[in-house]
Amino acid sequence: MPLLAFDLDGTLIDESTKTHAPQLAEQLKTLRQQECKIALITGRFVLPPQILDLVQPDAWALGNGNRIFVADRCVSRHFLSEIEVQTALDLLGDLKLTVVGSAITDRPVNFVFDCDDPRWDPGRPGGHILPLTDMADHDVLHVMFMGEDAPIMRERLLSALPDLNVTGGIPPYTDCVNLYARQAKKHLTLQTIAELLQVSMDETIAFGDSDNDLEMLQAAGHAVQVGDMPYLNGICQDQVSCPLVGLPEWLDRFVAQGFQLKR
Structure with missing residues (x-):
């Protein structure tokens, strides 16, 4: 079957x-x-x-x-390497994008720049929201870039990190682009x-x-x-x-x- x-x-x-x-x-x-x-x-x-x-x-x-x-x-x-994550973050430049990194510790966690923003409140009680600056200390599975500049970020990621898996930034998901490990x-x-x-x-x-x-x-x-x-x-x-x-x-x-x- x-x-x-x-x-x-x-x-x-x-x-x-x-x-x-x-x-x-x-x-x-x-x-x-x-x-x-x-x-x-x-x-x-x-x-x-x-x-x-x-x-x-x-x-x-x-x-x-x-x-x-x-x-x-x-x-x-399969994790992203520290160099891969930093390369992606360095591509942001002046783009208006919200960055969310994801990892697994003893629980799923998301790393965000605007950690105190109320929109992250649902994940706060379980300790699932951490500052983006903490991301370097963890094995990162996925980085997401959200906002109207996602299509531009997609092109930058594809150019700078061609071996990795870059998804989104094109229809039907034009407001979000994602970065995953090559495997x-x-x-x-x-x-x-x-x-x-x-x-x-x-x-x-x-x-x-x-x-x-x-x-x-x-x-x-x-x-x-x-x-x-x-x-x-x-x-x-x-x-x-x-x-x-x-x-x-x-x-x-x-x-x-x-x-x-x-x-």
């Missing part, structure tokens, strides 16, 4: 409503009952428990693969998960909606574009409209076809 690998935001979760299709839980349950493997590969730093309860993946990855989990066990981590790329993560779950890459089906998913969609045995971003046109075998309508329709067809793809 195949491995179905899903991006989260914009693929399983609708961006505008922050909801999923009401039939999704039952569809995923049907797939699991037929011994299909399910993976969740997201750029998010953390996942709320209800997402894992919904998907119940055999494996999942955070930060595009800077952390990979199988059966609740973290099997790999934290979704196509490499898909390959790792497939190997861990003993599924050949030919039997993988990937679902994604944005630039962050492009290489994963190219690497998969079968690819499904969710949405209409033009830079994904032509690299996927299938295209569906959105997480709330097109994706569940595709899954229904897949089940009706006996969990086989029409080649």
Whole structure:
């Protein structure tokens, strides 16, 4: 049986409503009952428990693969080096961007420049918000730059750090650009998960909606574009409209076809 690998935001979760299709839980349950493997590969730093309860993946990855989990066990981590982080920060110049760095200590922590700003209050009780100046003392997983200058920062990062994973800064995420370690790329993560779950890459089906998913969609045995971003046109075998309508329709067809793809 195949491995179905899903991006989260914009693929399983609708961006505008922050909801999923009401039939999704039952569809995923049907797939699991037929011994299909399910993976969740997201750029998010953390996942709320209800997402894992919904998907119940055999494996999942955070930060595009800077952390990979199988059966609740973290099997790999990939950090940015201190030099890489400092190089990225030096590129800011006069750009108007909010910087957030992320790391794992005994808890997930975010490092922010405006540490006293009330918008960070929700994370303060658990000690999840620290000053940006503290970031150099930690193993950094991810740095995010938020603001209208994100597209400019994207170009600077791609030029100065071409081996790293730079995502966002283009539609549909024009106000945010992210930097991850060179190994934290979704196509490499898909390959790792497939190997861990003993599924050949030919039997993988990937679902994604944005630039962050492009290489994963190219690497998969079968690819499904969710949405209409033009830079994904032509690299996927299938295209569906959105997480709330097109994706569940595709899954229904897949089940009706006996969990086989029409080649």
